[in-house]
Structures are given as structure tokens and as C-alpha cells.
Amino acid sequence: MRINKYFSNLGICSRRETNRLIEEKRVIVNGVLCEPGQWVEEYDDILLDGERVQAREKIYIALNKPVGITCTAAENVKDNIISYMNYGQYIFPVGRLDKESQGLIIMTNDGVLSNKILEADNLHEKEYIVTVDKIINDDFINKMANGVDIGDVITRKCKVNKINDNTFNIVLTQGLNKQIRRMTKAFGYTVIKLERIRIMNIKIDDIPYGKWRKLTFEELEKLKELALYN
Numbered sequence: 019m020r021i022n023k024y025f026s027n028l029g030i031c032s033r034r035e036t037n038r039l040i041e042e043k044r045v046i047v048n049g050v051l052c053e054p055g056q057w058v059e060e061y062d063d064i065l066l067d068g069e070r071v072q073a074r075e076k077i078y079i080a081l082n083k084p085v086g087i088t089c090t091a092a093e094n095v096k097d098n099i100i101s102y103m104n105y106g107q108y109i110f111p112v113g114r115l116d117k118e119s120q121g122l123i124i125m126t127n128d129g130v131l132s133n134k135i136l137e138a139d140n141l142h143e144k145e146y147i148v149t150v151d152k153i154i155n156d157d158f159i160n161k162m163a164n165g166v167d168i169g170d171v172i173t174r175k176c177k178v179n180k181i182n183d184n185t186f187n188i189v190l191t192q193g194l195n196k197q198i199r200r201m202t203k204a205f206g207y208t209v210i211k212l213e214r215i216r217i218m219n220i221k222i223d224d225i226p227y228g229k230w231r232k233l234t235f236e237e238l239e240k241l242k243e244l245a246l247y248n
Contacts, residue, residue: 040056047062078124080122080125080232082121089116089123112125120214146190147213148198148212150210162202163178173192199212
């Protein structure tokens with residue numbers, strides 16, 4: 019794999035940060051200065067600042083993201099999630115949750131698990147509570163559940179249940195950009211609050227708004243089981 023992906027998978031730094039390390043001539047592969055985008059193998063002798071690279075301790079965090087925070091690892095973006103958490107070690111968000119939305123986002127330095135979670139064909143569930151600007155009815159619920167034409171694609175069928183006159187629960191197995199907002203807009207509704215409450219087996223129940231916690235051993239083992247074998 020390319021050196022950038024290798025460093026990310028080891029939990030050392032992001033792919034973009036790897037480029038900076040290479041440009042600063044801090045990475046040596048088999049006794050030779052590394053080139054940007056170089057292909058490497060696990061058996062190669064790879065040094066960073068003169069020390070052999072090795073996997074960092076993996077970090078797994080569940081964050082209740084507040085509104086106004088952008089899910090990006092690019093620290094030059096205003097109100098980015100990395101600066102917000104100020105965690106002190108390399109982590110990145112698994113997927114995204116748009117700036118206007120709140121709720122659960124998984125933060126990690128495990129590139130392999132992240133990729134497995136995000137693979138669309140794995141049909142991993144993500145659950146949301148959504149409030150819209152007008153009264154909803156059974157027709158709206160049925161149409162939302164059975165695939166919505168949002169312009170460039172028809173969404174997958176999903177689970178949708180009415181909570182009250184203008185709030186519903188929805189479980190998706192895909193992660194299109196601003197998918198729920200586009201789905202509701204197709205029927206003339208506007209989202210006024212969107213909260214993600216679950217990703218696969220990880221729930222937001224006990225995490226205060228704007229706070230985070232590490233995943234428990236049991237949560238992590240189940241998450242890996244679902245991500246790697248489904």
C-alpha cells in the first residue's frame with residue numbers, strides 16, 4: 019500500500035500529515051529517503067525520525083457532536099472536529115455528520131476498522147431522530163421508507179417510524195451526503211433538528227451533548243464483529 023495509507027492504518031498520522039513528514043525528509047524506507055506516495059510493504063524497514071515505525075495504541079471514542087462542528091480532519095477548516103476535541107493524539111472521524119446536525123460520531127485512529135464501517139455494501143445501520151417544519155402523516159412515512167428520488171439517486175428502502183406530529187425515527191444503511199435533509203426536501207419538508215443516536219451497536223444514550231467517552235471493551239468487540247464479518 020502507499021506510505022500514506024500505511025501510516026494512517028498504524029495510527030501514526032493522517033495521510034496528509036504523512037506528506038508533510040516526507041517533505042521534511044523525516045521518513046526513510048530501506049535506507050533511502052521516502053518519496054511522496056511511495057508504495058511500501060509491511061516487511062520494509064521504515065523509519066520515522068530515525069526510529070522504526072510501529073502501530074500506535076488504537077483509540078475508539080464515541081462523541082456527541084454539537085451543531086456547528088464540521089466532521090473533518092483538516093485542521094485549517096473553521097470549527098473542525100479535531101480542534102473541537104483537542105484530544106492530543108491522532109484521531110479522525112469515521113464518516114461524517116453535517117455541520118447543522120448533532121449526535122453520534124465515532125472517532126478513532128484505526129483506519130482498517132473505519133473503512134469496514136464505511137463500506138456501503140455492508141449495510142451497517144445508522145439511526146436518527148428527525149424533526150421537520152410541518153405535520154407529517156402516514157403517507158410521508160411510507161414514502162420515506164420505500165426509496166426517495168433525491169435527484170442523482172433513489173435511496174435504499176429504510177425503516178421509518180413516526181414519533182409525534184413533526185418528528186420521526188429513521189434507520190439508514192447508506193450514507194449519502196445530507197441524505198435525510200434531501201429525502202425530506204423531496205416531499206416539501208425542511209429539517210429543523212437532526213440527531214444521530216446510533217451507529218451499528220454504539221448508542222448515544224449516556225453521552226451528554228458536546229461530550230465524549232471511550233468505547234467499552236464489549237462495545238468495541240461487538241463493533242468489530244459487525245464491521246469485519248458482515
